[in-house]
Amino acid sequence: MHKIKCAIIGSGNIGTDLMIKIMRMSDILEVGAMVGIDSTSDGLQRARGLGVATTDQGINGLVALAGYSDIRIIFDATSASAHKRHSEILIADGKQVIDLTPAAIGPYTIPSVNLDDTVDAQNVNMVTCGGQATIPIVAAINRVSHVVYGEIVASIASKSAGPGTRANIDEFTETTATAIERVGGAERGKAIIILNPADPPLIMRDTIYCLCEEANTDKIRASVIEMIEEVKAYVPGYRLKQDVQFEHIGPNNPLHIPEMGRDFTGLKVTVFIEVEGAAHYLPAYAGNLDIMTSAAIRTAERLAMKRNWTEEVY
Incomplete structure (x- = not known):
């Protein structure tokens, strides 16, 4: 070869x-x-x-x-x-x-x-480091239950963000949000990035919130876990931080989605991901690089x- x-x-x-x-x-x-x-x-x-x-x-x-x-x-x-x-x-x-x-x-x-x-x-x-970490989860949920709204929060160590990353913050949020829709399958996407100045630096953490149609929660959980294993095949430090969270939102207390100008009833799914880097260049906290x-x-x-x-x- x-x-x-x-x-x-x-x-x-x-x-x-x-x-x-x-x-x-x-x-x-x-x-x-x-x-x-x-x-x-x-x-x-x-x-x-x-x-x-x-x-x-x-x-x-x-x-x-x-x-x-x-x-x-x-x-x-x-x-x-x-x-x-x-x-x-x-x-x-x-x-x-x-x-x-x-x-x-x-x-x-x-x-x-x-x-x-x-x-x-x-x-x-x-896409972006945040997109690579979170969009697989949105897609995993969407293949079980249609995602109406997907929001991700990517938190990375400030020390892992070089000049290029800092210069691209606006593009990061716009590109990631669009990819949540086009690749993840959500009707509407939103992305937030946090540069965490904590010392010692914290490992990359990502939170994914999805508002989707009512569905079997066991199937959603299984789909998320399956997707995590697929990502781990090329990013060994990618892992679920805690069990997938579910909240049923009924018509007696609907959730308003300002970005979509509508009320939502259905299922809220929250997934917490941690990405530990392989430390090929920066230390293991730089999962965003990895x-x-x-x-x-x-x-x-x-x-x-x-x-x-x-x-x-x-």
Whole structure:
């Protein structure tokens, strides 16, 4: 099997974790280049120390690298605004783009939910760390009982949020909310992110609230647990923090949904998730890095196999 060369644009927390994870864990991918704009960044320095080709000239520097033509897959871990320009250049050059920003140019991709539906796209979007952690749960509930409204709260350690993440807060909430609807299946989605400054840093926590039609609670619980196992296959630190919670909301005391301008009666399902990182770069509290980079690698490996790139003779 031939390894597929890839490049990473963005030498911050996500890009660096992605590089280390590929080098340690992937039998299919090979890091061919690390791209940044700050020659002193930890990510670029680590890449040089590991023998990876680097450039601090951004996308232009990547295109100018001698080995650029051999690179098939590009991971973009910069910002939503920067990705728009990057995508245009890379798609014109025939590269496969995996977008780890909230730019949402390509289809939203959650490996445990809709990976086979999106891997034919030249640019796929990995939504957000909060989306990767919570949308599988919304989808798991929705496949048993239609979700009218889905709201998620993602709490991550402040120390795990680099400049790119902080610059994308608005895009995070908008992209995640939209993906809750398009991938999770909810009629209406809402997303909230909390950067927790606690010291020592807390492990990533996610809370998912779903208002859905009345249904068998045992079936919903079983669907959630099944989905958790599917995510754990590529994110081992992903786990249910406590038992799934149910609340029946009757017509005598309906719940008003301001975002939808309507009252709701039915079933409220609450799920608490914890994501412990593999500590490939930042410590284990940075589950937000781990779930994002793990999902991106899962997607890249799946599309490489589907297109038989690993069987080609160079």
